[in-house]
Amino acid sequence: MLGSALNPASVAIVGASENPHKVGGRPILYLQRYGFRGAIYPINPGRSTVQGLRAFASIADTPQAPEVAIVAVAGDEAVKAVEACAARGVRVAVVMTSGFGETGAEGLAKQEQMVQTARRAGMRLIGPNCQGLANFATGMVANFSTIFNELEARDGPAAIVSQSGANSQAIYTLLHDRGLSARHVHATGNEADVTVADLALAVVSDAGVRLVLLYMEAIKDPPTLAAAAAEARRRDVPIVALKAGRTASGQKAASSHTGALASEDRAVDAFFERHGIWRANDPQELVRAAALYVGGQRPRGKRLVFLSNSGASCVMAADHAESRGMPLAAVPKEKLKAVLPAFAAVDNPIDVTGALLGNSGLFGGVLPLVGEDGQCDVLVLGLPVAGTGYDVPRFARDLAEFQRRFGIPSALAAPQPAVREPFAAAGIAAFASEGEAMDALAQVADHAALLRRRAVPFVSIRARGVTRFLNEAESLAMLAGAGLPVIEHRLCPDEGEAQAAAREFGEVVMKVCSRDLPHKSDHGLVAIGVEDPAGEFRRQRERCLALGARFEGVLVARRARAGRELALGGRIDPAFGPLVLIGDGGIYLEALKDFRLLAAPCSEEEVLEKIAQLRVAPLLGALRGQPARDVRAVARMAAQLGDAIIKWDGAVASVDINPVMVFETGAVALDALVETTRGL
């Protein structure tokens, strides 16, 4: 239904204005200017024509039921207009008027009333408090943004879907600055009914769309966004999303702006990553790689060749590549020597030197050798200086030929707009700076790699109801049942069994077992290297009972040999479903926040990649006097935990395993805390 709303047979404007710069006037201006071929029905009881079109006193008077109706009247009038639209059989109402959910309880009640009216009639509602929809392929510009008056719109391969109207315009402007156009510019405002996810799903189905850019302050409907992402992946349409409210300050501001609920930001990362959505941190990052995306560039890796007429650019490019983790590709040095000046330093970055001024064929000599060598995934040409005496059009042709012939995504970096123009015209993404060009190529490469992973659908599990903690022994048993290795232990009901277990294990750790004491160490109820097991048993039982907690025995565990401590966790996020955590263990987890989240189910390989991103990662490799740790063993445990969380189907709300001890070979859970939602 939203798809048809983007190409309707007719649009009505309730509150149509003769003034093309009022909210009720601008859509009429745009519909006419941008060539909408359907019927336009201005609704205004006080006028017979509006902006040269026949006007109608009410929506009931239009010759046919409008497919789309814009509501541009205020307050209670808007509520009534939505009712009239629903009665008339309108399919989509775009409520531009503000003063509803964003203003407080009273406004929210009116907004809810409109949604109920729409739902009963099977009508979809965009907004309220929204700038509206714009489709420049059909001229269906039900949108009051000023920007289409400032910067003439053209149909193009991008689609912008934004909660915020102002930001939809900012993104549109940034694309325009890069010489790119958007077919779709939609702003959803309060999202009382239709969300960014719904419109994302609608635009990815448009065959003319080759890139989707999203702005959100809350992900209100993860399953629909995941469905949009799945369809986009099927059509090879990349989605880049800016989810604002990354920080506590941002979430506070978002909550006052759109009432967005806070979400753990790394869960957003995990959700996006699972569904192949690239996350941008600001509007500039959102559009940064647009030219590469719409040019169909899908790098096979990110081994970079950097080529320039400036040694300084080469040095700065090498710095940038190393700090961003882009490896410099090997280049065929002997062959390059034959085409470069004798004093040129032949390595990557390749500096053809100022000799370019006398020899415009230098790039054309170097590029095929790089292409044939097969080591280069992406290439950046840096031209910090070019002007009189430089054959820039030839450089552009040479680079375009290289990109075409070898299928190696390429970019230009040049601060002078006049130098960028011939490259852009030849189909080369052109950037003002080397760093931006490299960042854009790295992004497109990483995004392509993400989209080459197996597609995994959204897992809809919820943890419902009141939760309670299992005791340590029950928790460990749950993990063991799911196939995770846990430390050898006995739950001992009395001193004698504790002594027997200690004799069997040698060095032991003793921990009280009580569902009422999930954080035992806070109460001094974890003893390491116990010399008197019976005495320790008595001490723990007494302390437990003194705390008013149920005493369920003492767990005597074999003391683990030395290794590196990590932390594993699993939980069901209310928005994003089952998640797995991998991080630095012990107190480091809380204090340093050195962890990553993954959407479950996740593979060992996916977990290994996250482990490699931890700050603590270097300590897991071989170090002076210490062997490398078996990170694969802990990755396997993480994957098993993810599978278990799904298998438990909402019965387990969360699992904390801290620490997992990782050895040279193998890994084992030393401590576990399971939070259940119902009896098991």
Added chain:
Amino acid sequence: MLGSALNPASVAIVGASENPHKVGGRPILYLQRYGFRGAIYPINPGRSTVQGLRAFASIADTPQAPEVAIVAVAGDEAVKAVEACAARGVRVAVVMTSGFGETGAEGLAKQEQMVQTARRAGMRLIGPNCQGLANFATGMVANFSTIFNELEARDGPAAIVSQSGANSQAIYTLLHDRGLSARHVHATGNEADVTVADLALAVVSDAGVRLVLLYMEAIKDPPTLAAAAAEARRRDVPIVALKAGRTASGQKAASSHTGALASEDRAVDAFFERHGIWRANDPQELVRAAALYVGGQRPRGKRLVFLSNSGASCVMAADHAESRGMPLAAVPKEKLKAVLPAFAAVDNPIDVTGALLGNSGLFGGVLPLVGEDGQCDVLVLGLPVAGTGYDVPRFARDLAEFQRRFGIPSALAAPQPAVREPFAAAGIAAFASEGEAMDALAQVADHAALLRRRAVPFVSIRARGVTRFLNEAESLAMLAGAGLPVIEHRLCPDEGEAQAAAREFGEVVMKVCSRDLPHKSDHGLVAIGVEDPAGEFRRQRERCLALGARFEGVLVARRARAGRELALGGRIDPAFGPLVLIGDGGIYLEALKDFRLLAAPCSEEEVLEKIAQLRVAPLLGALRGQPARDVRAVARMAAQLGDAIIKWDGAVASVDINPVMVFETGAVALDALVETTRGL
């Protein structure tokens, strides 16, 4: 002498060309176009005039000795030309020709010959292989850059001094894009004689210069750069420097570009910080805050107020501020309520909402309240959208009035160039993005804070000659002598004394003492928690002798109580002089590279700031079941160590203290390794 070279009475061009687009022709074009008022002497034995000027057959024939001579002839001719210049009494020769030090040993020999010739005559030499000098205040454009032909130069408040000619042009272009002009654009090429530091010193003495931008691949002359920075500080002229070769890849590329020697990059950071030079990572960062600097903006802090007509901009700005460590200032909410729409969320960021379209006075209402409140150090106005219906000139006036009246540095963020223009015209720094505006203000604020610190001159100490390690006992004694707390210990020559020491201390650590075994633990010669001191003594002595090392006794130390381990170090850097290191201790230092360097002498406060920047910093605060650590005690040790390194005056090349144990109160060196350069 270099100062006069920027405003000479006469300039000769050896190898003068009629073609204004050849190296020997372009300076003549520019000298005339940019209004140089001194004499121009083209030197060309084959012509009577060059570009309309009388030409001379040789430099000996000029009516007076040229103050500056450009050398634009090749190879041996250039060497001869430098000789002729020296003989004629030229004060500064600008050797543009390439093919010298950058091409290999033969070229380097010729280059050295030119330098010797110049030195003997008291002539300074710029280059070779350089684009030359340009001063647009005097029209002295002894420079063959193409960019002054592409983008007409104007005199302005910035100065660019760059090793790289291409990069000097890129920086010039980026400034130009921001509507700013440079008076000086100098490129030093091979720096056989004159370096970036020399020209930096020359330009900071020009009263018209309000900002200095540097590009270097090596800091060849730290004392002169420090002197330039001191003079710049005295004149309130900020210096921003791009030192490329930050990474191993970058240093490799720099070594092939200009033969730059590698330096520890964090030592560069320490050097810049000590001398109040702000470091940029790329050309965009180099120019980012230029408008604020030349506008004389020196924020007193970085408490930010963000103001916008877009809620989305507010959310993204809050995210950006938090991630970059800019606190959001408190705002006078009650007073703001009176001037804002009822439904506006009154907090910082302040969203005046789309109501701005109907009320152009909203910003003008808010700004004085923010100014009077006194909590705001810097302010950003975000206008992601403005066009028909927005009174942008009024917004610009209101913001300029706020900046002027309250002395609060302010910036605009707007993607539309047409929106930025009236602000720039009103003296407000205007940026395309919110993030860039905030980053620029934060930079100027942090830089101003750096320049408010006490000025400390460059400390010229070198560690000369062969070095050797002291043994542990000697090393600890050096530290104790410098006032640093060290762990209580005895150097024991025999088993009996070891036993006596162990009895005295209770729990002990035993370590062999041998100047030949600086890394004792690699050889199993550190024992913790010893039960049999005599046996351990024998074991260590035997092992030491078996390794062929001199046995100098066994050090028996009191075992330290639990604390957090950090690492301290000191060394004399061959380029930058005495440095102090503070970092995470134990194996973490090497594996995680979690450390910072400071130039010595350094204050406790300066060290505390570096400790707060360590990744491990959160673990030094109070955590569950663990008190906060006495970071001031370790900062005091670092400051003492820096003073000691200076006092030792080159006799100590390096000191490693790893770990320093930091307690709730106090800190103590547990392990020390001193490298001396001569007998002590």
